[in-house]
Amino acid sequence: NAGIMTYISIPQLDSIWPSSGVWRGNTPVKVNILGMEKLNEKFVQSYNAVQCAFGEKVVTASRMAGGKHYTCVTPPYSRNATVTVPFSVRMLNSPSSHVTLKSDGVKYQYTRDLIITHISQLTGSTTGGSHMELFGAFEDVIGTLSCRFGDSITMNATFVSRTHMICITPSIDSAYLDDISKTLTLPLYISSNGLDYTHSGYSYEYYAPIEISNVIPAFGASTGGITVTLIGKNFIDSDMAYCVFGQIQVKA
Numbered sequence: 218n219a220g221i222m223t224y225i226s227i228p229q230l231d232s233i234w235p236s237s238g239v240w241r242g243n244t245p246v247k248v249n250i251l252g253m254e255k256l257n258e259k260f261v262q263s264y265n266a267v268q269c270a271f272g273e274k275v276v277t278a279s280r281m282a283g284g285k286h287y288t289c290v291t292p293p294y295s296r297n298a299t300v301t302v303p304f305s306v307r308m309l310n311s312p313s314s315h316v317t318l319k320s321d322g323v324k325y326q327y328t329r330d331l332i333i334t335h336i337s338q339l340t341g342s343t344t345g346g347s348h349m350e351l352f353g354a355f356e357d358v359i360g361t362l363s364c365r366f367g368d369s370i371t372m373n374a375t376f377v378s379r380t381h382m383i384c385i386t387p388s389i390d391s392a393y394l395d396d397i398s399k400t401l402t403l404p405l406y407i408s409s410n411g412l413d414y415t416h417s418g419y420s421y422e423y424y425a426p427i428e429i430s431n432v433i434p435a436f437g438a439s440t441g442g443i444t445v446t447l448i449g450k451n452f453i454d455s456d457m458a459y460c461v462f463g464q465i466q467v468k469a
Contacts, residue, residue, distance in 0.1 A: 228252035230306055230318040235361075235410040237326035242293035244413055246325070247286055248278065248306060250318065266309040271325055272302030294327040299356045301326045328409045331355055333417045336405075340455070342426040343401075345388030349421070351407070355379050361411040366421055367403035374407070391425055399451065400424050425451040 231249040238244030248269060267278040269289035278287040287306070294300065305319035337350035349364075355376070362374035364384035375383040394401050401423045406414035431448035445460070452458075458469040 230320045237410045239413045240294040240327045242291045244291045246289050268307040270305045297329045299329045340422045343389050343391045343423050345386045347386040349384045351382050363408045363411045365406040427451045
């Protein structure tokens, strides 16, 4: 009896996101496969398992709606290190038969823990916009460096060097400040992929913006040496308080 054989194009591995994550694993990675949407549902279901291979470690993938995307949760790497491993997708149609999808441009990078040793400032106004410089041990990561303030406020970070990165502090609503202290302290987290966040070991304290209603005296001799009193509200007792006259900064 004559049969009918249907030829199809093999799907292609296009990209993954994120392409890096912490060495401890447990990072959900979205896998984009081109051509899956062109296959009929019966054929897709004929593959009884889809797997992701991170180097030598293999995990089972979960199919997302539409069939074009899959999600794989990364297995842990063997040690706290930054290393790039090959990535591929295995489509199994029997226990002993599978199709491997891979691309030379698609790899996954495990990253070691980012270490923070010092931060330039840990307090600022609720208006945000302060340049917070973080110093420590970083890597030339391929992902997106970011800082998170508390549980949900995230800001992209700028990579300066392997020992230096910068975050711009976000603004927050003054209504969240404590009624008595007029401050709010949020734990600071950092991430090398915009998804996995690790506590930096530091917290950032917000305070209400200073409001100045009067300056006494309002003018004086160019030789300086005059004591100037500022009248207003939301002043704080800090060793880091300064007055700025044009481009000249003096301790308050």
